[in-house]
Amino acid sequence: MRSDVVRLYKVVHTWTGITAGMFLFIAFYAGSITVFAEPLARWVSSPAPVRLTALAQSDELIARTLAARPDAAKEFTLYLTDTEDVWTRLTWRKGKDDKTPWSAELSPAGEVRLAQSYRSSLADFVDNIHRTAGIPGANDIGETIMGVVSAVYAVALVSGLIIVLPSLVKDLFALRVGANLKRMWLDAHNVVGVVSLPFHIVIALSAVVFSLHDQLYDALDYVVYDGRLKSVMAASNPFNSIKKDERPAPMLPVNTLLERVKAASPSFVPVEMRYRNAGLRGASVQVWGHDTRYMTRGKGFAVISPVTGEIANTDYLPGREGTWTGVVATFFALHFATFGGDAVRVCYFLLGVAGAFLFYSGNLLWIESRRRTERRNGGPVIQKTSTRLMSAATVGVCLGAICAISITIVAAKWLNGRVANIDVWHNGVYYAVFVASVLWSFLRGAAAASVELLWLAAIAAAAIPFTTLFSWTSPALGMQGSASMAALGVDLVALSAALCFVWMARSAAHRVEYGPADSVWSASHRQLQEDAR
Amino acid sequence: MNQIRRDWVSKTSAGVILGFSLAIGLAGLFAWLSPGGLATPNKFQLVMWLIAPIWLTTLTLCFFFSSGMRAWLWLGGVNLLAYAGLFACRLFLR
Numbered sequence: 001m002r003s004d005v006v007r008l009y010k011v012v013h014t015w016t017g018i019t020a021g022m023f024l025f026i027a028f029y030a031g032s033i034t035v036f037a038e039p040l041a042r043w044v045s046s047p048a049p050v051r052l053t054a055l056a057q058s059d060e061l062i063a064r065t066l067a068a069r070p071d072a073a074k075e076f077t078l079y080l081t082d083t084e085d086v087w088t089r090l091t092w093r094k095g096k097d098d099k100t101p102w103s104a105e106l107s108p109a110g111e112v113r114l115a116q117s118y119r120s121s122l123a124d125f126v127d128n129i130h131r132t133a134g135i136p137g138a139n140d141i142g143e144t145i146m147g148v149v150s151a152v153y154a155v156a157l158v159s160g161l162i163i164v165l166p167s168l169v170k171d172l173f174a175l176r177v178g179a180n181l182k183r184m185w186l187d188a189h190n191v192v193g194v195v196s197l198p199f200h201i202v203i204a205l206s207a208v209v210f211s212l213h214d215q216l217y218d219a220l221d222y223v224v225y226d227g228r229l230k231s232v233m234a235a236s237n238p239f240n241s242i243k244k245d246e247r248p249a250p251m252l253p254v255n256t257l258l259e260r261v262k263a264a265s266p267s268f269v270p271v272e273m274r275y276r277n278a279g280l281r282g283a284s285v286q287v288w289g290h291d292t293r294y295m296t297r298g299k300g301f302a303v304i305s306p307v308t309g310e311i312a313n314t315d316y317l318p319g320r321e322g323t324w325t326g327v328v329a330t331f332f333a334l335h336f337a338t339f340g341g342d343a344v345r346v347c348y349f350l351l352g353v354a355g356a357f358l359f360y361s362g363n364l365l366w367i368e369s370r371r372r373t374e375r376r377n378g379g380p381v382i383q384k385t386s387t388r389l390m391s392a393a394t395v396g397v398c399l400g401a402i403c404a405i406s407i408t409i410v411a412a413k414w415l416n417g418r419v420a421n422i423d424v425w426h427n428g429v430y431y432a433v434f435v436a437s438v439l440w441s442f443l444r445g446a447a448a449a450s451v452e453l454l455w456l457a458a459i460a461a462a463a464i465p466f467t468t469l470f471s472w473t474s475p476a477l478g479m480q481g482s483a484s485m486a487a488l489g490v491d492l493v494a495l496s497a498a499l500c501f502v503w504m505a506r507s508a509a510h511r512v513e514y515g516p517a518d519s520v521w522s523a524s525h526r527q528l529q530e531d532a533r
Numbered sequence: 534m535n536q537i538r539r540d541w542v543s544k545t546s547a548g549v550i551l552g553f554s555l556a557i558g559l560a561g562l563f564a565w566l567s568p569g570g571l572a573t574p575n576k577f578q579l580v581m582w583l584i585a586p587i588w589l590t591t592l593t594l595c596f597f598f599s600s601g602m603r604a605w606l607w608l609g610g611v612n613l614l615a616y617a618g619l620f621a622c623r624l625f626l627r
Contacts, residue, residue, distance in 0.1 A: 002537070004537045005537055008539060012596055151589060151592070154589040155589065158590075158593040158594070159593065159596075205585045205586055206585075208585040208589065209582055212585075216581050217581055219557050220561070220580065220581060223561060223619075224557065224560070224561035224564055224565075224580075226623075228571075228572075229577060232572055232574070235574050324573070324574075324576045324578065324579050325575050325578065328579055328582060331582055
């Protein structure tokens with residue numbers, strides 16, 4: 001590689017990295033947590049106030065609900081699992097954004113009990129932070145910005161690779177720990193970047209698609225499909241595979257439908273059934289579920305007719321998709337870690353955290369490259385305003401997001417059932433902590449704030465297992481911690497994160513007191529002493 | 534050999550604009566020429582997925598051009614070829 005090309009790509013890498021870095025830090029940190037969205041949902045859930053109707057009574061539940069509330073027939077969902085995040089057996093809502101769905105259960109006496117309650121999901125909130133990097137406003141604004149950020153990120157990745165290519169073999173596994181701290185950070189940045197490059201390329205490209213697909217479809221429709229894309233999409237829609245037919249017809253039992261799906265794909269594990277137009281001949285049921293043997297787009301589903309019992313569409317049934325949806329399902333799986341089970345999820349979690357480290361260390365290197373070093377016997381140095389501001393922003397944004405997510409998780413458990421609209425609280429708590437952290441960092445300077453915010457991060461993470469402990473020891477609090485392995489896993493991860501933050505806070509404090517004084521990372525009183533000398 | 538020119542504005546704009554139109558054009562060619570043709574159900578998703586890798590590969594690598602002018606000429610030329618192909622598909626495969 002010619003050295004002038006490498007120099008040029010260094011500039012590309014610097015500027016793409018520094019613009020996208022902090023957005024990506026938040027997206028990766030929240031994304032790592034989102035990999036374990038289900039355990040998080042189970043951790044925050046309190047057991048349902050009403051005991052779930054036994055699965056064996058599902059047919060009776062459906063029949064009695066439809067008799068009492070014919071409006072539910074248009075679209076309702078039957079949940080098939082019994083984990084603690086499942087809050088009801090049967091539910092229906094008015095439209096997609098209805099936050100107060102109805103639910104139905106059978107009493108021990110066989111009477112149907114209807115209720116309407118406010119539903120919100122902490123896991124969805126963290127997922128939104130992942131998709132928008134916490135950019136406030138309507139979700140699509142944040143997502144569009146993150147689509148552009150992801151494109152910039154892709155350029156940063158390839159340019160970074162081009163820079164390290166000439167010295168790849170020599171430098172890759174050399175982690176030079178020693179007096180030259182910048183060298184060590186650069187080595188660490190390079191090795192994490194190169195080793196996880198395939199993961200990052202997959203994430204960058206898929207994130208561009210997820211964030212900008214509407215715009216990409218519009219462009220394709222205009223240029224290639226000549227305005228006919230809508231009709232192609234409609235012809236592909238699996239929900240259109242059962243023709244509309246409004247004559248009434250009896251429906252087969254739930255178990256029969258599940259057996260038919262099992263026959264079609266024995267390894268598929270159904271978790272919910274979404275009924276449409278129940279009681280009519282044109283009714284359809286989407287049986288949603290998991291299949292760890294295949295690369296899937298999160299949950300897959302089969303469409304089955306509850307009247308005839310015929311499977312009408314398997315375009316999204318893992319292992320039974322056609323060529324086109326099958327290939328695309330692979331791309332989804334590679335982003336969402338929905339393949340290979342828990343082992344792959346753990347890997348994605350670690351790769352995600354390593355990614356967050358990559359962006360953090362990138363910013364540190366930017367700051368370090370612009371550092372003014374003290375000359376021997378020379379006067380004191382004052383760091384550039386740009387590096388002081390960038391270091392404060394990096395500390396405030398990155399650590400602020402970490403603290404904000406932990407505190408939002410803890411608050412969600414404490415406030416569950418105590419406040420009317422928990423969504424407002426999720427947002428309020430997250431942004432209050434995040435904005436306060438950023439302001440704090442600019443006010444106190446990066447050096448002091450890094451130590452203080454790391455301690456806050458440690459306390460906030462430790463509060464997660466302590467919340468569980470409180471909920472067990474003080475039932476009067478009414479929080480009822482879950483004791484499932486999934487929920488305990490959340491506590492365990494949070495506890496180890498807290499220990500990591502303690503370690504980081506202590507070494508940051510050491511650097512502030514004893515590290516080189518001619519640095520944005522040294523205590524301000526030491527910088528002042530330097531000035532006075 | 535001549536020193537490579539930086540030409541930030543012209544190279545970046547070539548990568549962003551012509552890279553994008555090239556990606557749409559090549560994805561369109563794939564839609565027409567892969568088995569089943571344009572209207573095959575479920576194919577449109579994969580077609581859309583092709584845009585990002587083509588676009589971003591072009592954008593990333595276009596700084597290798599020795600000048601912004603060359604980036605515009607080369608990418609413009611490839612674009613012309615792609616859209617000529619797309620036009621031919623429309624004309625003959627419809």
